Amino acid sequence: MSAIFIGLLSSMFFSATFVVTKLMGTGGISWEWTASLRFILALPFLFLIVFFRGEVKSLLKAIKKDFLKWMLWGNLSGIGFYILLTMSSNFAPSWLVASSWQITIIAGLLLSPLFYVPVIINNKTELKRGKIPVKRLIISSFILIGVIIMQLNEAKTMSISSILKGFIPVAISAFLYPLGNRKLMEVCGDKINSFQRSLGVTLVSMPIAIILVIIGGANNGMISGIDFVQALILALFSGVIATITFFFATTKAKHNLSLLAAVESTQAGMVVFTVVGSIIFLHGSFPKGLSLIGIIIIIIGMIVNSFLK
Template sequence: MLLTNKSKALSLGILASLFFASTFVLNRIMAVSGGGWQWSAALRFVWMLPLLLLIVIIRGNLKQLLVEMKKKLGQWVLWSTIGFGLFYALLTFGASYGPSWLVAGTFEFTIIAGMCIGPILEKKGNTQPFSKASLFFSCLIFLGIIIMQISEAKSTSWSTILGGAIPVLIAAIAYPLGNRKMMSMTQGSLDTYQRTLGMTLASMPFWIILMAYGYQEHGLPNQDQLIQTLLVAVFSGVIATLLFFKGTELVQHDHQGLAAVEATQAMEVIFTLVGEIIILNSPFPNNLATLGIFLVVVGMYLHSKNN
């Protein structure tokens, strides 16, 4: 049964990566067209809120969610702000500094971050042995990320590269940290829909502040940005997030299994690259960048095969 769960979890992770890829491409489109990154980030969750609320109400689970949130409201706000707010605000900010495939590739540091965070959050005495193979595969992915950054530095300054890479690397840590901490806190008492809605609700104070900042910097968003953030909300915020959260829940007590599911997100690089070439008519990455992408995908494949 455990093997079946792992297989399902990996399939859900790969499918989620397809929908997650829309985030990187659409964020790049909005960044290139001059849309404020604050609106690009916040509006995704503003759109997600009514969509998820409707789903949970139809399923008849809203009251249970509100009761659970009331018990530990402070922790809900803290970890949701980290897992949703800090993660996505920094990811969107990074889209202003480079092509979407580069942002997607850098974000795959989340695979290493997730693998390291798991044992730290685990209760003393329940820690599973640390897999050297998983560490090696993760380092292979990270090497690929570094090579991609070096390739991009040939056509732009290192200050610009770091301005985009550092926020995305922090986002890559924030996402698994918030996700795993919320799973640990709820202990299976809520389903995927409830947990996603709860985190969206709890992160709203952060998004309201960010929208106020966005208004001061850019004024109100235009119609194109409203439509594009709605698409991101549906494809990435709702569909991809629910698929990914469901996949991680299936193997939430298995650190290696979790690392493998998180590693499937490396497929976002391929999906994003194809999307950027088709939609934005972007040039194909140079040989060095292609090597970096190849190492990221190989590392993801070895992760999945090992687990």
């Protein structure tokens, strides 16, 4: 249960991704700046944490040893998935983007056969290919129904083009994030902890982040002071606190794909936190009708999934 609680805690801080990103987009800052600063500004904080723990050297050795794997899976679970989320926030309300992100729960389950888990057979530990947890898939599909209901309600006030632009990038990122995260855990094994993995993902995301800064500066000019402050808040909440806590939760559950799926399902909690944040900071209206029903379904599904054995 500790891994599930930590996962839920991370969802609260991850909700800043959708609220602050939407706030920055409303203020006119481009998605290139938003996506890049989330990682660039998080880097010094993560570095200091790992530095004072005396773990920077071992992290750099691990990255050097499996450089290509770190660049691939680290970027997928880092700036790669986040670029798509940032782009989608320009076309849909923050709470709707957050709800669509819950597809990652289904994605994580469907990806299970791509991974191996240790099992004890005849007093020997062997690796066995994972299976899709049917019970969790049913409950997670229940959550997905809630997401679809919310999408249907929002479709009444949005064009087909806006819906697709807001939904498709999120759907793609929902698969990239668990894929990259789980593959990177395989690469790291038990030698790299959640603090190091958070810093490592941020480090390998720097080349793309710098390219985005150049593009954002060329197309939209420099950002304002208030934009910088918002980006700093985003980096601290989402890039540092949320990432470390979520990585810590998934690390605790990595040898049990069913528990790992339960931890990933706790991210449905960010829908509730995003709704609250949108009302407080974006002066948004409280979801009504089908949207409210969809949120209730998501919450019920998340609770059931968390307690399912």
